[in-house]
Amino acid sequence: MNDSVAGYLRGRARWRLDRVQRNDGAWNARCALALLDAAAYAQALPEDDPLILALEDAGCFGPHGLGDFEPVEAVAKLIDFWSEGEPWELLTAIPPVARGDAVRR
8 A cells, every 4th residue: 555655646746847837936846856755755654554544544545445545636636736744744634635524735
């Protein structure tokens, strides 16, 4: 599961790096770096880490936790606009958003 989360985050970081926007003040680069940092962090977590288990409990891996990391739209937006904060903060923010319990930051 951690491989799936890390792969998703790396993919979104690549998407950010490929974006060309005039005068973005390096915002896309900051987002990409934050996501790459979070991907490396997630990759290093054991499968039974509470952060990974919380993602599973929130339904981020499909029915019964048997699929790849597939965020709902609100989580995808949270990830796509993540530009600062510690990697664990992103992983902690995902489950409540996935359950619809919180507004993304």
